[in-house]
Amino acid sequence: MDHGVEQVDRKKMTKGGRRRLEVSDVTVVEPPVLKKTIAGTVVGNLMEWYDVGVYGYVAVIIGRMFLPDGSASAQNLFSLGVFAVTFxxxxxxxxVLGQLGDRLGRQKxxxxxxxMMASATFLIGILPDHSTIGVWAPILLIVLKLIQGFSTGGEYAGATTFISEYAPDRHRGFLASLLDLGSYMGFAVGAAFVSVLQMTLSQGFMDSWGWRIPFMAALPLGVIALYFRTRIEDTPAFQAAQETMAEEEADEPRGLSGFVGTLRSFHREIIxxxxxxxxxNTAGYALTSYMPTYLTTTLGYDEVHGNLLTLPVLVIMSLCIPLVGxxxxxxxxKTVLxxxxVMGIVLAIPAFLLMMHGAIWSTLVGLMTLAIPVAFYVSNIASALPALFPTSSRYGGMGIAYNIAVAVFAGTAPFIMEGxxxxxxxxxxxxxxxxxxxxxxxxxILFLKESARKPMPGTLPTVGSREEAHELVATQDTNPDLDVEEIFALAEMDSAASPASPTDRVVADQTEPVGSL
Structure with a gap:
């Protein structure tokens, strides 16, 4: 949708020949659009990670249902191994989804x-177990988990790209961290749902049908989340780059947006x-997906307490994530990461020693200790990592880097730790x-370039109000976070090089009049 974009000449010069940032160069994302975008992205991400999280909280039961002839250790390793297969x-x-997102749009x-995630999760809920279809049960479970993994591979990279491109530069850390607030609240909702079922249903019913209920609930919850997500539009940065990207792909189909081109051009950023x-994610998945199994099988808690003990920790940590953002x-x-x-290195052993003490209070303190580095990590991932890549390759670059990391390290973390x-x-x-x-x-992190309060690579500044746009332009010579020459250079290297690229932009709510600054 055209947001009342007018074309302007970016190359405005002073008498000394230096470029000047003008108000017409600044993107203003008005509050109604920003709120709608955040709601649609966070609610959808919460739903995705509810689906992922529920599996971790019923992993012990799934091991018994789908590998009934194995030992307890074999059942645990099987269920955690299936979880790792997802990755x-x-x-x-x-x-695949990252390249499509850079071409077709983030929102689609x-x-x-x-x-895809909601459908696959629902099918897990109705999947017959080993007693009904034998060896086909674990095989089909693995297939559905692979579908979940394919879906999730495009979710976080796309969601971080989407919300970071919409967020005003000064508040990108806070607004992007809301995405991970949704992620860990999704884990918490999954833990709470499973815990309530375990406390209200008999063990026999929980083993037969009760464990299926959270999975089947994913379909109606997914429809609700899909409604919120389809009400948001693509980012101003993507729309500004879209025409130039189409021209580049006509001449070179595997350009910077392509997989090979992305690896070649951004291998340092990807590493x-x-x-x-x-x-x-090693620390994060240790706290979320592995802890229910660790508390139950290693420390001897029953399944109800194994889930309940993680719940308050997840809620408290989730609420702290925006504060750290x-x-x-x-x-x-860079400072926060x-x-x-450092806290991941220093606090890991004390955290596990506290849990091993055996008392409920010490286990809670240990879990909270482990949650501290997790909160500092995840609150910055969604804002720091997308800033490594320019607009035309951001979704694809994030898709490659993030998912290779979680496949090799995070997804296998519970399996490796149990092993x-x-x-x-x-x-x-x-x-x-x-x-x-x-x-x-x-x-x-030592090699990470600071990105706080600065425009995303390949885009001009983004602000939250017209007043802020005027203030930014007025202070451009003294603002330590604003290198105008570098901003224009990066914008021209990406999507802004085309004279047809939209620059004078106010992103307003669909129900409000839209015009230029």
Whole structure:
């Protein structure tokens, strides 16, 4: 949809020959559109991670239902192994859906990923177990988890791209962190749902049909989330680049937006993103997907308490994520991510020792201790990593980097941690895996370029009001976060090089008049 865009000459010069940023160069995203965008993106992401999270909270039951002849350890490793299988398909989903998102639009692909995830989760809920169809039960379970993985491969990369491109530069850390608030609240909703069922249903019914209810609920919940997501439009940055991208693809179908071109042009950024995502998600999946199994099978809690103990920690951590995101807008993404990696190294062993103490209070303190680095990590991923890539390759670059990292490290984290416990007979073993990945993350963060309060690469500044646009232009010579020459250069290298590229833009609600500044 055209948002009342007027073309202007970007190359306005002063007498000294230096370019000047003008009010007409600044994108203003008005509050009604921003609120609608945040709601649609966060609600959809919550739904996606509810689907992923529910599996972790019934993993012990699924092991019994789909591998009934195995030992308890074999059943746990099977269910966690199936969880890890999901992540095999994520790089493929990230590559395919990421490239489509850079070509067809972020909103279309995000709606598709949500529908695919909800459908696959519902089918898991009605899938016959081993007692009914034998060996086909685990095979079909793996197939459905692969479909989930393909879908999720395009979800987070697209959602982070979408919300970071819409967010005003000064508040991108806070607004993008709301996405991970939705993610971990989705985990919390899944934990609460499963816990309520376990407390109200008998163990026999829970094993036979009760565990299916959260999966079947995904379909109606997905329809609701899809409604919110289809009400949002594509980002101003994508619309501004769309015409130029079409011209480039006509001449070179596998240009910067293509998979090979993205790897060739952004291999350094991809490597940095992989290391940071690996560190963040190893700690994150240890807290969310692995903890129910660890508390139940290793520390001896019953299944109800194994889930309930993680619930308050997830809720508290989720509510803290936007606060840390806002902190990054003030002190910088790099500073906050450095704090996260250091705390991941320092706090991992104390966290697991507290849980191993055996008392409920110490387990809660241990879980909260592990949640501290997770909150500092995930609150910045959605704002820091998309800023590594220009508009025309952002969805694709994020899709490649994020999903390779989660496939190799995060998705396998519960399986590796349970395997370490099984092999070493040491409940403390998972802490060392968290520490090792955080060390790698710390090294990568040292090379990360600061992006807080700055425009996204390939786009001109984005603000939240007309007044802020005028203020930005008036202070451009003294603003330490605004390098006008670099901004214009990056914009021209990406989508703004075309004289037909839209620049004078106010993004307003569909129900309101739209015009230029």
């Amino acid at each position: 095999i398909a994520r790089p493929l989903g990230g590559i 692909i995000l709606a598709f990923t949500l529908l 940095l993103a992989i290391a940071i995502v690996a560190a963040a 806002a902190l990054s807008d003030r002190i910088g993404r 450095t704090i996260a990696s 370490l416990v099984t092999l070493t007979k040491q409940p403390l073993a998972p802490a060392f895996w968290v520490m090792l990945t955080s060390i790698a993350g710390f090294v990568a």
